[in-house]
Amino acid sequence: MELCTTEGYGKVTIEAIAARSGVSKKTIYRWWPAKGAVVLEAMVEMVGEVTQFPDTGDIVTDLRNQMIAVVDYFMTGPRAAVYAGIIAETQHDEALARNLLEQLLEPRIRAAQERLRRARDQGQFAPDADLEMAVDLLYGPIYYRLLLHLGAYSHKQIGALIDLVIGSLGPVRPAGPPPVQ
Amino acid sequence: MELCTTEGYGKVTIEAIAARSGVSKKTIYRWWPAKGAVVLEAMVEMVGEVTQFPDTGDIVTDLRNQMIAVVDYFMTGPRAAVYAGIIAETQHDEALARNLLEQLLEPRIRAAQERLRRARDQGQFAPDADLEMAVDLLYGPIYYRLLLHLGAYSHKQIGALIDLVIGSLGPVRPAGPPPVQ
Amino acid sequence: MELCTTEGYGKVTIEAIAARSGVSKKTIYRWWPAKGAVVLEAMVEMVGEVTQFPDTGDIVTDLRNQMIAVVDYFMTGPRAAVYAGIIAETQHDEALARNLLEQLLEPRIRAAQERLRRARDQGQFAPDADLEMAVDLLYGPIYYRLLLHLGAYSHKQIGALIDLVIGSLGPVRPAGPPPVQ
Amino acid sequence: MELCTTEGYGKVTIEAIAARSGVSKKTIYRWWPAKGAVVLEAMVEMVGEVTQFPDTGDIVTDLRNQMIAVVDYFMTGPRAAVYAGIIAETQHDEALARNLLEQLLEPRIRAAQERLRRARDQGQFAPDADLEMAVDLLYGPIYYRLLLHLGAYSHKQIGALIDLVIGSLGPVRPAGPPPVQ
DNA sequence: TCTTAACCGAGACGGTACGTCCTGTCTTCGG
DNA sequence: CCGAAGACAGGACGTACCGTCTCGGTTAAGA
Numbered sequence: 001m002e003l004c005t006t007e008g009y010g011k012v013t014i015e016a017i018a019a020r021s022g023v024s025k026k027t028i029y030r031w032w033p034a035k036g037a038v039v040l041e042a043m044v045e046m047v048g049e050v051t052q053f054p055d056t057g058d059i060v061t062d063l064r065n066q067m068i069a070v071v072d073y074f075m076t077g078p079r080a081a082v083y084a085g086i087i088a089e090t091q092h093d094e095a096l097a098r099n100l101l102e103q104l105l106e107p108r109i110r111a112a113q114e115r116l117r118r119a120r121d122q123g124q125f126a127p128d129a130d131l132e133m134a135v136d137l138l139y140g141p142i143y144y145r146l147l148l149h150l151g152a153y154s155h156k157q158i159g160a161l162i163d164l165v166i167g168s169l170g171p172v173r174p175a176g177p178p179p180v181q
Numbered sequence: 182m183e184l185c186t187t188e189g190y191g192k193v194t195i196e197a198i199a200a201r202s203g204v205s206k207k208t209i210y211r212w213w214p215a216k217g218a219v220v221l222e223a224m225v226e227m228v229g230e231v232t233q234f235p236d237t238g239d240i241v242t243d244l245r246n247q248m249i250a251v252v253d254y255f256m257t258g259p260r261a262a263v264y265a266g267i268i269a270e271t272q273h274d275e276a277l278a279r280n281l282l283e284q285l286l287e288p289r290i291r292a293a294q295e296r297l298r299r300a301r302d303q304g305q306f307a308p309d310a311d312l313e314m315a316v317d318l319l320y321g322p323i324y325y326r327l328l329l330h331l332g333a334y335s336h337k338q339i340g341a342l343i344d345l346v347i348g349s350l351g352p353v354r355p356a357g358p359p360p361v362q
Numbered sequence: 363m364e365l366c367t368t369e370g371y372g373k374v375t376i377e378a379i380a381a382r383s384g385v386s387k388k389t390i391y392r393w394w395p396a397k398g399a400v401v402l403e404a405m406v407e408m409v410g411e412v413t414q415f416p417d418t419g420d421i422v423t424d425l426r427n428q429m430i431a432v433v434d435y436f437m438t439g440p441r442a443a444v445y446a447g448i449i450a451e452t453q454h455d456e457a458l459a460r461n462l463l464e465q466l467l468e469p470r471i472r473a474a475q476e477r478l479r480r481a482r483d484q485g486q487f488a489p490d491a492d493l494e495m496a497v498d499l500l501y502g503p504i505y506y507r508l509l510l511h512l513g514a515y516s517h518k519q520i521g522a523l524i525d526l527v528i529g530s531l532g533p534v535r536p537a538g539p540p541p542v543q
Numbered sequence: 544m545e546l547c548t549t550e551g552y553g554k555v556t557i558e559a560i561a562a563r564s565g566v567s568k569k570t571i572y573r574w575w576p577a578k579g580a581v582v583l584e585a586m587v588e589m590v591g592e593v594t595q596f597p598d599t600g601d602i603v604t605d606l607r608n609q610m611i612a613v614v615d616y617f618m619t620g621p622r623a624a625v626y627a628g629i630i631a632e633t634q635h636d637e638a639l640a641r642n643l644l645e646q647l648l649e650p651r652i653r654a655a656q657e658r659l660r661r662a663r664d665q666g667q668f669a670p671d672a673d674l675e676m677a678v679d680l681l682y683g684p685i686y687y688r689l690l691l692h693l694g695a696y697s698h699k700q701i702g703a704l705i706d707l708v709i710g711s712l713g714p715v716r717p718a719g720p721p722p723v724q
Numbered sequence: 725t726c727t728t729a730a731c732c733g734a735g736a737c738g739g740t741a742c743g744t745c746c747t748g749t750c751t752t753c754g755g
Numbered sequence: 756c757c758g759a760a761g762a763c764a765g766g767a768c769g770t771a772c773c774g775t776c777t778c779g780g781t782t783a784a785g786a
Contacts, residue, residue, distance in 0.1 A: 010273040013772060024733045029774065081272070087328060088269035091262070092191040097330045105329060133322070133341060140322030141314070147268060147328055148286060149278045160314060168349040194741060205764045210743070372635040375767060386738045391769070443634070449690060450631035453624070454553040459692045467691060495684070495703060502684030503676070509630060509690055510648060511640045522676060530711040556746060567759045572748065 001042050005078040009085030012039065036089040036096040039082065044103045047073065053111065059119040063138070063162045066112060068155055071142055075152045084146055109135055116169075126170025137165045182223050186259040190266030193220065217270040217277040220263065225284045228254065234292065240300040244319070244343045247293060249336055252323055256333045265327055290316055297350075307351025318346045363404050367440040371447030374401065398451040398458040401444065406465045409435065415473065421481040425500070425524045428474060430517055433504055437514045446508055471497055478531075488532025499527045544585050548621040552628030555582065579632040579639040582625065587646045590616065602662040606681070606705045609655060611698055614685055618695045627689055652678055659712075669713030680708045 003012050003020050014035050018025045032038045053066045074083045090097035116131045141161060142153060153161065184193050184201050195216055199206045213219045234247045255264045271278035297312045322342060323334055334342065365374050365382050376397055380387045394400045415428045436445045452459035478493045503523060504515060515523065546555050546563055557578055561568045575581045599605055617626045633640035659674045684704060685696060696704065 008273075014774085015772060018733095022733080024735080025774080026734090026776085027732065030731085034774095084272045088272040090330065091265045091269040091328070092189075101330065130341060130345075133338070133345065136322040136325065136342075137318055137345065140325035141317040142321070143329065144317065144321035144324040147272070148324065149271065149282065157314070160311060161317075164311075164314065164318065164349040168345040195743085196741060199764095203764085205766090206743080207745085207765090208763060211762075370635075376769085377767060380738095384738080386740095387769080388739085388771090389737060392736075446634045450634040452692065453627045453631040453690070454551075463692065492703060492707075495700070495707065498684040498687065499680055499704075499707065502687035503679040504683070505691065506679065506683035506686040509634070510686065511633065511644065519676070522673060523680075526673075526676065526680065526711040530707040557748085558746065561759095565759080567761075568748080569750085569760090570758060573758095577747095 001039075001046065001082070004039060004082045004085075009039075009082050012085075014038075033095060034089075034093060036086055036093055037099065040086055040096065040099055040103065043079075043082065043086070047104070053115070055115065055118065059115065059124055060162060060166060062115055063112070063166070064159060066108070066115075067138060067142070067158050067162060070108060070139075071152055071158060075142060075146045080146060080152070087143075087147060109139070112138060120169075125166075129169040131169075134165055134169055137168070138162070182220075182227065182263075185220060185263045185266075190220075190263050193266075195219075214276060215270075215274060217267055217274055218280065221267055221277065221280055221284065224260075224263065224267070228285070234296070236296065236299065240296065240305055241343060241347060243296055244293070244347070245340060247289070247296075248319060248323070248339050248343060251289060251320075252333060252339060256323060256327045261327060261333070268324075268328060290320070293319060301350075306347075310350040312350075315346055315350055318349070319343070363401075363408065363444070366401060366444045366447075371401075371444050374447075376400075395457060396451075396455060398448055398455055399461065402448055402458065402461055402465065405441075405444065405448065409466070415477070417477065417480065421477065421486055422524060422528060424477055425474070425528070426521060428470070428477075429500060429504070429520050429524060432470060432501075433514055433520060437504060437508045442508060442514070449505075449509060471501070474500060482531075487528075491531040493531075496527055496531055499530070500524070544582075544589065544625070547582060547625045547628075552582075552625050555628075557581075576638060577632075577636060579629055579636055580642065583629055583639065583642055583646065586622075586625065586629065590647070598658065598661065602658065602667055603705060603709060605658055606655070606709070607702060609651070609658075610681060610685070610701050610705060613651060613682075614695055614701060618685060618689045623689060623695070630686075630690060652682070655681060663712075668709075672712040674712075677708055677712055680711070681705070 003016055007016070012035060014025055014028055017023075017035070017038060018028055028038065032041065053062055053069070056062055073079065086096070086100060090100055112135045113131050116125070116129075116134055119125060120127065120129055120131065138161065142158075145151060145153065184197055188197070193216060195206055195209055198204075198216070198219060199209055209219065213222070234243055234250070237243055237246075254260065267277070267281060271281055293316045294312050297306070297310075297315055300306060301308065301310055301312065319342065323339075326332060326334065365378055369378070374397060376387055376390055379385075379397070379400060380390055390400065394403070415424055415431070418424055418427075435441065448458070448462060452462055474497045475493050478487070478491075478496055481487060482489065482491055482493065500523065504520075507513060507515065546559055550559070555578060557568055557571055560566075560578070560581060561571055571581065575584065597605075599608075616622065629639070629643060633643055655678045656674050659668070659672075659677055662668060663670065663672055663674065681704065685701075688694060688696065
């Protein structure tokens with residue numbers, strides 16, 4: 001990670017990692033298949049339990065928390081370029097793509113979907129709201145803006161984004177037990 | 182482009198382009214700064230006037246046409262990997278990033294924004310609808326799904342996406358002159 | 363050496379050596395700084411102990427042996443062009459020049475000087491004979507004829523050369539202990 | 544010549560000559576076959592009538608004059624490296640070798656031989672003195688020392704060289720008509 | 725306590741591609 | 756119509772990493 005941030009992701013090569021860490025290339029290859037995997041693992045390790053957001057009862061607050069955590073962690077500051085670099089590498093490294101999905105992205109997608117599902121089950125959204133697409137609407141724009149170099153959203157914009165997405169899911173009603181008919 | 186599709190973007194090197202085209206490496210370097218620029222230019226040339234969608238009067242139809250054209254052209258079939266490869270390359274090539282934006286992405290962003298603005302001016306959306314974010318909501322998910330290997334949207338899903346986004350922009354009313362107060 | 367003699371020294375490039383020997387260019391650069399150094403080392407290795415002429419007691423015979431060995435080895439046949447090529451390369455490669463001197467030329471110059479000195483000490487030449495210049499007179503013409511494309515000396519001409527040079531060093535007397543006065 | 548002396552012979556390329564002289568490469572190739580020929584011609588032009596030594600009657604003086612002129616002009620100062628560079632180039636350019644001989648070297652060889660022949664005809668040397676080899680003995684050492692990086696002779700050493708060579712040609716007698724038998 | 729096998733650092737190796745340089749030929753276009 | 760300007764194919768240069776592969780040296784576990 002130090003190499004990534006001081007030299008830029010492009011300068012991170014297996015040889016540089018070996019030199020920087022006082023480890024032989026052989027040893028690196030023993031444990032990871034390629035550069036991307038090393039960096040991915042380092043990143044996963046650093047993330048830890050970030051964004052395992054609790055359920056405060058307020059769906060908007062909870063989404064805000066998660067989205068802001070994701071954007072702050074992955075899409076701003078020096079880590080942004082590193083993360084973008086890893087995603088770039090997945091374009092010609094299928095195994096890395098799989099690992100990235102499994103270890104970083106899918107947990108967060110699942111968490112968001114589950115939180116939305118709970119809200120829907122409590123009657124806050126229309127019962128047929130497409131939650132999968134809702135998550136695409138939340139994550140899509142922020143990844144798109146990262147990878148296409150359009151600038152990350154501010155916290156305020158994230159709020160607006162969430163409002164838009166939630167607005168599209170049907171009339172928001174206060175949380176409560178499923179309506180009895 | 183032939184090299185891209187027959188060998189895969191990873192095998193496209195300056196040397197391969199030179200060999201395939203019967204041209205010296207020097208000549209390639211004379212005209213393009215790097216591999217990505219060559220492929221980008223080829224792609225831009227192929228796209229041509231794709232997605233300069235006309236205004237049919239129906240905002241939903243027009244958006245559908247554009248979005249489907251974009252997804253069909255850039256995000257399915259053999260071109261998908263090529264396009265993803267270029268975007269990957271922009272992560273460590275600032276000039277390429279700039280060119281990609283200017284030549285491919287921004288024209289389409291602008292076209293979509295202008296179409297939405299016309300619709301808003303005709304009273305089809307709330308007057309304070311955030312059109313910039315609306316475009317992010319349209320393009321974001323499809324780029325996100327391309328680059329994170331989540332699978333491209335079907336035409337049907339694109340329709341649903343557009344409905345969601347338009348729904349979030351306020352009560353849709355039939356096109357007409359701005360309401361007189 | 364095979365490349366040198368089959369293709370000519372001009373066709374000997376680092377790339378050709380690498381291809382011919384099944385070795386990567388990197389490996390060559392790891393061990394030698396430039397093409398000339400590779401060829402020089404090969405040549406030195408081939409020469410081995412050539413021209414470490416013994417002292418037969420007869421100065422003329424000894425010089426003949428050495429000079430003929432040098433001319434036969436370095437200045438006739440396919441090796442002539444190779445050797446000339448290396449010397450040519452020393453004109454723009456100072457390190458190579460140094461190595462050529464140290465490894466090939468100076469040992470032979472020294473050997474000749476020492477043999478002449480022994481003869482002088484035994485009273486065969488005038489005590490103030492300039493032995494350094496004598497060696498220049500021996501080697502100079504044969505290098506000059508090689509490098510200026512004037513044709514190598516025949517064995518007979520070498521004999522004449524040696525006679526001339528020895529004749530210039532003073533009255534030749536039979537070897538013996540320094541004259542007692 | 545300016546390029547040769549300011550940048551070193553190695554930096555003299557056809558492209559550099561073209562750039563420096565404000566002439567197109569094509570034009571250079573129209574008139575000269577290769578770099579060496581350009582430089583050779585420039586050098587020949589500069590030499591002019593140098594070393595067309597007159598016959599003073601004293602063979603030693605005349606040889607001294609010629610040899611010193613040659614050494615001073617070709618083998619010391621900035622021209623030495625240029626001249627050595629041209630000779631180096633003749634090792635892989637046969638035509639250049641021929642031109643160098645014809646235009647630079649042979650005229651001087653011939654001049655020396657003729658002067659020696661006149662001296663011999665006047666009875667200054669033994670009638671069977673090998674004049675061709677005598678010239679080799681004069682020029683050989685100075686070219687050898689130039690091309691093998693052994694350092695040029697001083698004027699004093701040149702005098703000694705000439706004395707040695709002349710000494711080897713037989714008993715020197717004052718010039719006079721051929722002895723009547 | 726001694727042996728032995730696993731693991732390590734170091735880095736050489738065969739490769740592939742890079743981006744640069746120069747060659748000698750060819751083409752364009754202005755004076 | 757000549758020549759400057761310079762594009763072009765070709766090919767070697769020297770460099771950077773890749774991923775594989777020995778080497779010894781060191782631990783640490785089992786005998």
